[in-house]
Amino acid sequence: MDTRTAEELHVPQQTSWLDFVKAHFRDYGMLLSLLVIMLFFQVVTDGTLLRPLNLTNLVLQNSYIVIMALGMLLVIVAGHIDLSVGSIVGFVGGLAAMMMVKWGVDPVTTTVACLAVGGLIGAAQGYWVAYFKVPSFIVTLAGMLVFKGLTLALLGGMSVGPFPVVFQRLSSGFLPDVFGGQGFNYTALFLGTASVVALIYFSVRSRANQVKHKVETAPLGLFVFKNALLAVLVIAFCYLMATYRGLPNVLVIMAVLIALYAFVTNRTTIGRRIYALGGNEKAAKLSGIKTERLTFLTFVNMGVLAGLAGLIFAARLNTATPKAGLGFELDVIAAVFIGGASATGGVGKVTGAVIGAFVMGVMNNGMSILGIGIDYQQVIKGLVLLAAVSLDVYNRKK
Amino acid sequence: MNAILEMRGITKTFPGVKALDNVNITVKTGEIHALVGENGAGKSTLMKVLSGVYPHGSYSGQIVYEGQERRFKGIADSEELGIIIIHQELALVPLLSIAENIFLGNEQAKFGVIDWSAVFARTKELLRMVGLNEAPDTLVTNIGVGKQQLVEIAKALSKRVKLLILDEPTASLNEKDSDALLNLLLQFKAQGISSILISHKLNEISKVADSITVLRDGSTVETLDCRAETISEDRIIRGMVGRTMADRYPKREAKIGETIFQVENWSAYHPLHANVQVVKNVDLHIRRGEIVGIAGLMGAGRTEFAMSLFGRSYGQNVSGRVRLHGREIDVGTVEKAVGNGIAYATEDRKTYGLVLEEDIRKNITLANLEGVAKNFVIDDIRELAVANDYRARMRIRSSNVFQEAVNLSGGNQQKVVLSKWLFSDPEILILDEPTRGIDVGAKYEIYTIINGLADAGKGVLMISSEMPELLGMCDRIYVMNEGAIVAELDAAEASQEKIMHAIVKSGRR
Numbered sequence: 042m043d044t045r046t047a048e049e050l051h052v053p054q055q056t057s058w059l060d061f062v063k064a065h066f067r068d069y070g071m072l073l074s075l076l077v078i079m080l081f082f083q084v085v086t087d088g089t090l091l092r093p094l095n096l097t098n099l100v101l102q103n104s105y106i107v108i109m110a111l112g113m114l115l116v117i118v119a120g121h122i123d124l125s126v127g128s129i130v131g132f133v134g135g136l137a138a139m140m141m142v143k144w145g146v147d148p149v150t151t152t153v154a155c156l157a158v159g160g161l162i163g164a165a166q167g168y169w170v171a172y173f174k175v176p177s178f179i180v181t182l183a184g185m186l187v188f189k190g191l192t193l194a195l196l197g198g199m200s201v202g203p204f205p206v207v208f209q210r211l212s213s214g215f216l217p218d219v220f221g222g223q224g225f226n227y228t229a230l231f232l233g234t235a236s237v238v239a240l241i242y243f244s245v246r247s248r249a250n251q252v253k254h255k256v257e258t259a260p261l262g263l264f265v266f267k268n269a270l271l272a273v274l275v276i277a278f279c280y281l282m283a284t285y286r287g288l289p290n291v292l293v294i295m296a297v298l299i300a301l302y303a304f305v306t307n308r309t310t311i312g313r314r315i316y317a318l319g320g321n322e323k324a325a326k327l328s329g330i331k332t333e334r335l336t337f338l339t340f341v342n343m344g345v346l347a348g349l350a351g352l353i354f355a356a357r358l359n360t361a362t363p364k365a366g367l368g369f370e371l372d373v374i375a376a377v378f379i380g381g382a383s384a385t386g387g388v389g390k391v392t393g394a395v396i397g398a399f400v401m402g403v404m405n406n407g408m409s410i411l412g413i414g415i416d417y418q419q420v421i422k423g424l425v426l427l428a429a430v431s432l433d434v435y436n437r438k439k
Numbered sequence: 440m441n442a443i444l445e446m447r448g449i450t451k452t453f454p455g456v457k458a459l460d461n462v463n464i465t466v467k468t469g470e471i472h473a474l475v476g477e478n479g480a481g482k483s484t485l486m487k488v489l490s491g492v493y494p495h496g497s498y499s500g501q502i503v504y505e506g507q508e509r510r511f512k513g514i515a516d517s518e519e520l521g522i523i524i525i526h527q528e529l530a531l532v533p534l535l536s537i538a539e540n541i542f543l544g545n546e547q548a549k550f551g552v553i554d555w556s557a558v559f560a561r562t563k564e565l566l567r568m569v570g571l572n573e574a575p576d577t578l579v580t581n582i583g584v585g586k587q588q589l590v591e592i593a594k595a596l597s598k599r600v601k602l603l604i605l606d607e608p609t610a611s612l613n614e615k616d617s618d619a620l621l622n623l624l625l626q627f628k629a630q631g632i633s634s635i636l637i638s639h640k641l642n643e644i645s646k647v648a649d650s651i652t653v654l655r656d657g658s659t660v661e662t663l664d665c666r667a668e669t670i671s672e673d674r675i676i677r678g679m680v681g682r683t684m685a686d687r688y689p690k691r692e693a694k695i696g697e698t699i700f701q702v703e704n705w706s707a708y709h710p711l712h713a714n715v716q717v718v719k720n721v722d723l724h725i726r727r728g729e730i731v732g733i734a735g736l737m738g739a740g741r742t743e744f745a746m747s748l749f750g751r752s753y754g755q756n757v758s759g760r761v762r763l764h765g766r767e768i769d770v771g772t773v774e775k776a777v778g779n780g781i782a783y784a785t786e787d788r789k790t791y792g793l794v795l796e797e798d799i800r801k802n803i804t805l806a807n808l809e810g811v812a813k814n815f816v817i818d819d820i821r822e823l824a825v826a827n828d829y830r831a832r833m834r835i836r837s838s839n840v841f842q843e844a845v846n847l848s849g850g851n852q853q854k855v856v857l858s859k860w861l862f863s864d865p866e867i868l869i870l871d872e873p874t875r876g877i878d879v880g881a882k883y884e885i886y887t888i889i890n891g892l893a894d895a896g897k898g899v900l901m902i903s904s905e906m907p908e909l910l911g912m913c914d915r916i917y918v919m920n921e922g923a924i925v926a927e928l929d930a931a932e933a934s935q936e937k938i939m940h941a942i943v944k945s946g947r948r
């Protein structure tokens with residue numbers, strides 16, 4: 042019979058850089074495209090793109106898309122879609138405005154209440170999808186209309202603002218510099234360096250573990266190169282931010298959420314189960330997974346994140362308007378698909394969704410700097426979405 | 440007799456795997472040519488190369504068919520020349536009718552308008568030829584896997600077939616239907632149609648094959664000519680595994696203890712037709728260390744019984760009582776059933792068993808993630824160790840545990856499903872056709888594992904359509920027919936005749 046021993050069959054393969062990158066093209070391809078797009082706009086905008094001021098703007102403008110992409114990723118991986126997130130952003134923003142401006146509720150209570158309302162909206166939609174098996178496309182299409190209407194009704198068609206200063210800080214505030222630097226924010230640089238150290242610590246540890254257990258690993262050279270590149274990018278980014286006003290509060294919220302969701306999807310049982318649910322619902326169910334509850338929870342989670350995005354967006358504009366959030370769902374969904382998620386569920390990564398969101402963000406920002414009209418911006422974004430996903434499908438076939 | 444097909448020096452690689460390495464095979468006109476080999480030996484891959492699923496250019500070597508070299512770019516090319524393949528995993532559209540499936544892509548139409556009466560008439564004729572007694576407008580989803588197989592064959596017949604390729608066609612058929620199918624092949628042979636038959640059921644092969652090509656590890660080992668001399672099953676096994684196998688079933692001293700599992704008065708109704716009782720007041724029990732079989736014909740309601748028991752995964756108005764160690768337990772949801780120590784390994788691995796896009800490792804741990812996690816966080820290293828352990832123990836042929844389930848050979852997929860449930864460490868393991876599509880050597884290993892489970896004091900309930908397997912493995916056999924238990928036989932007294940007799944007798948009542 043098979044005379045090969047188990048060890049012989051999975052010795053770590055000594056792969057060359059090129060082979061490894063080829064085999065893992067999908068993982069690296071995304072990041073590479075983002076860097077290429079950034080480089081392109083950096084050149085054509087004569088260096089405006091990466092100016093500290095613009096970089097800060099880029100983060101502020103995209104934070105709510107990135108945050109929602111995290112929730113949307115889970116929804117899409119579970120095999121569903123949520124079209125209502127744009128409307129929820131508008132509704133929650135409007136609710137926050139009414140509470141703080143008209144009804145005089147304090148910002149903290151408002152924030153908590155608004156997140157809860159987001160969660161409730163998600164629960165209301167998830168209930169139909171999970172337990173009544175109504176297709177999510179339809180449920181959330183209904184939700185989109187309902188909450189768009191409710192936003193109008195709530196605000197009486199008017200813009201409501203401005204907000205208390207504490208609340209505005211959510212979007213326009215920066216982490217204060219505890220080191221008291223003049224014109225240079227040492228805290229930003231410190232946090233950047235600290236996170237690089239943490240990142241490297243974790244990846245070295247996981248690689249050591251992999252080597253110990255003879256799992257196929259990236260070639261050492263590539264590993265070092267990848268980590269060094271990441272370290273340089275993060276520190277350079279923080280340095281640039283430090284020369285302006287430091288790290289925005291939203292950036293910190295966003296970074297923490299990204300790390301949290303990456304962890305949940307990669308390492309936890311609930312994350313693993315969501316992927317199984319999206320990959321084969323019947324098999325997941327027969328493996329003892331509570332598929333209905335899991336689906337329900339992904340929608341609740343999406344609702345909370347959309348609520349958070351609503352608050353951040355309202356705080357950024359410093360007023361709530363009936364038009365807030367219009368069309369956000371498209372950017373969010375596009376981000377997730379550009380990031381390599383599969384429309385049939387079961388496939389997709391947090392890092393992919395975040396990169397996808399930044400691809401959209403950089404294009405929005407870069408094209409605005411170039412003065413390309415909103416009309417052609419949409420055309421180009423649509424084409425990029427199509428190109429990115431086609432490339433991914435093509436790669437997967439190989 | 441001249442050759443209808445010659446494949447020369449075929450080599451096909453997938454990333455990291457050489458599935459075929461310089462394979463040669465010659466099929467003579469009008470013969471039944473059997474292709475045998477262990478799971479993952481490359482049989483299905485070879486047939487996919489032949490039928491153009493893997494187009495010319497994606498493999499190296501030469502295909503000569505009807506005297507000319509052929510370079511198929513896709514299935515359509517090979518079908519046009521009369522090469523029809525029926526894949527190991529059925530490819531029917533569940534929500535279309537039998538008739539629509541048979542003529543899918545080959546509609547009987549005039550100017551694009553389908554002539555339904557012609558379609559139905561033709562379908563009836565084809566169904567009669569394959570011995571399937573169903574109305575042409577029955578939806579495919581409403582008939583069992585076995586009947587679906589017959590629909591696939593009817594579909595092949597609807598085309599102008601010269602070389603019929605059957606990849607494990609009888610894996611999901613019972614003996615009677617298998618016989619009918621084999622006779623069908625002999626009939627085709629008389630009409631001059633050649634066929635290639637892949638099967639792990641070696642008795643069938645000795646029965647009908649004119650010659651046999653043996654593959655091992657992606658290479659041709661030998662070609663045996665059955666016309667010159669009779670080839671015994673043991674001779675074929677020697678070719679496949681490279682050594683002789685003394686026994687098909689591992690020996691075991693059964694140490695049977697007290698009753699640990701009881702099912703009382705279990706009933707279930709059809710999911711769509713609330714008045715059709717599919718499982719009828721079933722009573723059964725399993726004792727500690729006992730392997731209990733359920734015999735029956737295809738459609739006897741065995742799978743329906745097992746699935747309704749396992750978290751009400753089948754049917755409606757499910758009722759009855761289940762006791763484990765004398766205590767009544769709740770099996771109302773799969774989670775509760777699993778939590779109470781019950782596992783059910785499905786017969787339909789693709790639909791109910793595997794998350795195909797995910798790797799071996801993740802599939803194995805899916806039903807028992809807690810077993811590799813601490814506080815909801817998965818310990819990758821422990822998970823990997825578990826997966827590697829099962830891969831080695833079950834001899835799952837793959838480049839490593841990161842290979843996606845979809846890229847495994849059929850038999851190896853089955854082993855992954857079994858591994859998943861073994862890892863959930865059940866008290867009672869229900870196996871539904873556990874060795875379907877598994878080669879002789881691996882069967883032996885699976886039997887050994889089942890025996891080990893029983894020896895560890897667990898209870899095993901084994902559903903199988905292969906009677907020799909039940910007779911060889913079980914301590915006690917229940918016979919099921921039309922949803923009811925109609926007989927209970929001890930290993931000592933059980934025989935194929937007795938089982939068939941019980942079925943026939945109950946059917947007459």
Ligand SMILES: Nc1ncnc2c1ncn2[C@@H]1O[C@H](COP(=O)(O)OP(=O)(O)OP(=O)(O)O)[C@@H](O)[C@H]1O
Nearest residue numbers: 453458478479480481482483484846847848849850
């Ligand atoms: N698409 C694929 N990608 C990678 N490996 C593959 C792919 N398809 C098949 N293989 C590998 O090729 C080998 C041969 O597979 P094949 O399906 O031909 O086996 P088989 O002889 O039909 O086995 P079985 O009796 O279990 O059906 C296996 O090791 C399998 O894992």
Ligand SMILES: [Mg+2]
Nearest residue numbers: 483527848849
């Ligand atoms: Mg096969």
